[in-house]
Amino acid sequence: xxxxxxxxxxxxxxxxxxxxxxxxxxxxxxxxxxxxxxxxxxxxxxxxxxxxxxxxxxxxxxxxxxxxxxxxxxxxxxxxxxxxxxxxxxxxxxxxxxxxxxxxxxxxxxxxxxxxxxxxxxxxxxxxxxxxxxxxxxxxxxxxxxxxxxxxxxxxxxxxxxxxxxxxxxxxxxxxxxxxxxxxxxxxxxxxxxxxxxxxxxxxxxxxxxxxxxxxxxxxxxxxxxxxxxxxxxxxxxxxxxxxxxxxxxxxxxxxxxxxxxxxxxxxxxxxxxxxxxxxxxxxxxxxxxxxxxxx
Amino acid sequence: xxxxxxxxxxxxxxxxxxxxxxxxxxxxxxxxxxxxxxxxxxxxxxxxxxxxxxxxxxxxxxxxxxxxxxxxxxxxxxxxxxxxxxxxxxxxxxxxxxxxxxxxxxxxxxxxxxxxxxxxxxxxxxxxxxxxxxxxxxxxxxxxxxxxxxxxxxxxxxxxxxxxxxxxxxxxxxxxxxxxxxxxxxxxxxxxxxxxxxxxxxxxxxxxxxxxxxxxxxxxxxxxxxxxxxxxxxxxxxxxxxxxxxxxxxxxxxxxxxxxxxxxxxxxxxxxxxxxxxxxxxxxxxxxxxxxxxxxxxxxxxxxxxxxxxxxxxxxxxxxxxxxxxxxxxxxxxxxxxxxxxxxxxxxxxxxxxxxxxxxxxxxxxxxxxxxxxxxxxxxxxxxxxxxxx
Numbered sequence: 001x002x003x004x005x006x007x008x009x010x011x012x013x014x015x016x017x018x019x020x021x022x023x024x025x026x027x028x029x030x031x032x033x034x035x036x037x038x039x040x041x042x043x044x045x046x047x048x049x050x051x052x053x054x055x056x057x058x059x060x061x062x063x064x065x066x067x068x069x070x071x072x073x074x075x076x077x078x079x080x081x082x083x084x085x086x087x088x089x090x091x092x093x094x095x096x097x098x099x100x101x102x103x104x105x106x107x108x109x110x111x112x113x114x115x116x117x118x119x120x121x122x123x124x125x126x127x128x129x130x131x132x133x134x135x136x137x138x139x140x141x142x143x144x145x146x147x148x149x150x151x152x153x154x155x156x157x158x159x160x161x162x163x164x165x166x167x168x169x170x171x172x173x174x175x176x177x178x179x180x181x182x183x184x185x186x187x188x189x190x191x192x193x194x195x196x197x198x199x200x201x202x203x204x205x206x207x208x209x210x211x212x213x214x215x216x217x218x219x220x221x222x223x224x225x226x227x228x229x230x231x232x233x234x235x236x237x238x239x240x241x242x243x244x245x246x247x248x249x250x251x252x253x254x255x256x257x258x259x260x261x262x263x264x265x266x267x268x269x270x271x272x273x274x275x276x277x278x279x280x281x282x283x284x285x286x287x288x289x290x291x292x293x294x295x296x
Numbered sequence: 297x298x299x300x301x302x303x304x305x306x307x308x309x310x311x312x313x314x315x316x317x318x319x320x321x322x323x324x325x326x327x328x329x330x331x332x333x334x335x336x337x338x339x340x341x342x343x344x345x346x347x348x349x350x351x352x353x354x355x356x357x358x359x360x361x362x363x364x365x366x367x368x369x370x371x372x373x374x375x376x377x378x379x380x381x382x383x384x385x386x387x388x389x390x391x392x393x394x395x396x397x398x399x400x401x402x403x404x405x406x407x408x409x410x411x412x413x414x415x416x417x418x419x420x421x422x423x424x425x426x427x428x429x430x431x432x433x434x435x436x437x438x439x440x441x442x443x444x445x446x447x448x449x450x451x452x453x454x455x456x457x458x459x460x461x462x463x464x465x466x467x468x469x470x471x472x473x474x475x476x477x478x479x480x481x482x483x484x485x486x487x488x489x490x491x492x493x494x495x496x497x498x499x500x501x502x503x504x505x506x507x508x509x510x511x512x513x514x515x516x517x518x519x520x521x522x523x524x525x526x527x528x529x530x531x532x533x534x535x536x537x538x539x540x541x542x543x544x545x546x547x548x549x550x551x552x553x554x555x556x557x558x559x560x561x562x563x564x565x566x567x568x569x570x571x572x573x574x575x576x577x578x579x580x581x582x583x584x585x586x587x588x589x590x591x592x593x594x595x596x597x598x599x600x601x602x603x604x605x606x607x608x609x610x611x612x613x614x615x616x617x618x619x620x621x622x623x624x625x626x627x628x629x630x631x632x633x634x635x636x637x638x639x640x641x642x643x644x645x646x647x648x649x650x651x652x653x654x655x656x657x658x659x660x661x662x663x664x665x666x667x668x669x670x671x672x673x674x675x676x677x678x679x680x681x682x683x684x685x686x
Contacts, residue, residue, distance in 0.1 A: 003526065007522065007523070007526050010522045010551070011519055011522055014516070014518040014519050014522060015519070017518075018516045018518075018519075120343075122539055122567065122571070124567065124570040124571050127573070131550070133550060135552075140550070140551045140552050142550055211515065215515045215516075215543055216542075216543070216546065216570075216571045216572075216573070217539070217542070217543065217567075217571045221513070222513075222515075224513075225513060225514075226515075256519065257518070257519040258519075259519075260508075260519030260520050260523065261519045261520075261522055261523045262523075264508075264509075265508045265509050265510060265519065265520045265523075266481055266509045268519070269511070
């Protein structure tokens with residue numbers, strides 16, 4: 001294999017594993033946006049909270065990887081429901097900018113609240129399973145990268161199933177389509193929205209635990225940048241569209257890896273946010289989005 | 297109202313005059329008293345309180361030792377502590393208080409460069425010698441025009457020095473020529489080190505094969521590391537802090553980049569081994585100023601004395617505080633007076649002063665010429681590899 005191709009393939013592996021993390025966070029962003037048209041800026045911090053739940057589950061309770069993820073998902077789901085109940089529900093009929101600013105406030109509250117609670121020092125995530133390194137010719141990948149990718153795929157498929165094939169999912173789609181009409185049909189909107197937050201937060205928490213395991217360290221501000229990147233990923237794929245978030249995440253990860261690998265690592269973030277600007281300029285509905293006229 | 301203002305101005309002027317005269321008078325008084333007051337302005341609370349407390353403990357040990365030997369100029373040294381809460385603005389207040397109210401003859405502290413920089417104009421204006429035990433920013437002891445500040449000193453080596461030391465180590469001990477740099481482009485510390493390292497290495501005949509950058513808080517470095525690996529470097533220089541460096545080393549080893557990794561004192565933390573994992577930390581080297589394994593008798597004597605006094609192991613900060621204290625004591629002795637200008641002059645002339653880490657001499661910019669240590673990591677365990685004096 002010639003050198004360029006080898007580089008390209010290795011960067012593709014790097015990019016896909018990074019992209020699956022963005023995808024996991026982006027899934028939650030996109031769901032919440034789909035239902036209540038809110039860019040939940042606190043979503044990256046839910047991911048951080050999830051990582052801490054996972055951390056305490058493994059260190060204090062001594063559980064393994066799978067139970068830790070489940071505990072983290074459950075814990076973050078509850079946090080998500082509480083946040084929605086306390087911060088967003090009273091604002092439901094307020095102008096959209098007000099609720100957006102509330103989301104930023106919640107984000108700061110979670111970040112600095114956690115600094116107060118657990119100190120700003122990074123924590124070392126215990127090694128819950130030892131990574132196996134796979135060599136495929138000159139290419140290198142490890143089992144953690146695979147676990148992240150597979151978890152992201154499983155969660156996405158599960159999510160698609162819930163949204164498309166269950167009664168609760170039907171209710172969610174109905175609320176997303178027209179909240180007032182859904183209410184008239186006897187759907188309990190509050191309950192549906194709570195469930196959306198629970199699901200979205202649980203996904204972010206799974207991402208948090210996976211990142212903790214993969215990179216070995218977590219800290220209270222770890223959600224800031226991934227939160228923004230996941231937002232870009234969600235917009236890239238078409239915000240509100242579940243497969244779009246997955247696709248957007250992977251594309252973003254690969255673009256970042258390619259830019260770092262073949263141009264310069266200093267341009268990496270510029271490329272990520274450059275994509276956001278290009279998408280907003282030329283295809284504001286996202287790659288998978290259809291141009292529908294907004295209901296007024 | 298206007299009249300009142302005028303009166304207030306006059307009163308203020310009178311007070312200033314009085315205080316200036318009091319200052320003059322104070323000196324005479326001080327000559328009579330049996331004490332020499334040294335101000336210690338440190339981060340005793342706030343986010344870097346650990347540094348401040350450790351330095352203060354070392355500095356106090358130096359002063360206590362001097363007192364036990366009969367004091368300085370026949371007088372007892374009294375340390376006046378002041379907390380700057382780890383904030384530059386508070387640091388200015390704290391140093392102003394020590395200089396104007398407590399009338400100290402010299403200031404030791406604070407720990408961080410930012411807090412030192414906030415206090416430096418005050419000590420310069422009042423002609424009070426000021427020594428920063430651990431402020432490494434190169435600009436601390438010189439003014440904006442590059443002229444040395446007559447009253448500002450430090451007790452640690454500066455950032456560029458570390459870059460030089462590592463470049464020497466790379467070309468003389470590791471004998472590598474083609475080196476890659478991975479630096480933190482959001483930190484002046486890291487960029488400065490990379491620049492000096494590159495210049496020194498190239499002068500020694502080496503070559504920088506690629507220069508990559510990351511941002512602090514980044515998690516994933518695999519793309520940059522893959523690119524670095526493709527350039528086949530013999531070693532990688534990673535000036536940065538342990539938070540990112542630990543992940544860089546871990547990921548470098550994961551993608552099979554097994555060449556030596558070289559770094560700086562920002563690596564020094566138990567977290568480095570925790571995050572990177574013991575298996576990844578092989579063939580890694582960083583610069584430090586202190587190692588308990590240093591067999592130099594002066595270092596061992598310091599460690600023993602510190603343990604006896606405080607019942608715990610000293611760290612690098614305690615040592616720097618101790619060195620700063622020794623410099624102050626020695627300068628007052630040689631100046632033969634407690635006059636700030638005389639002490640500063642004596643301090644600038646410090647030559648081969650025996651301190652805990654060897655001998656200390658000041659260069660023209662009031663930066664100490666002391667030896668640096670190369671610490672190697674094998675299986676995550678640090679050990680002293682080499683002592684380098686330039």
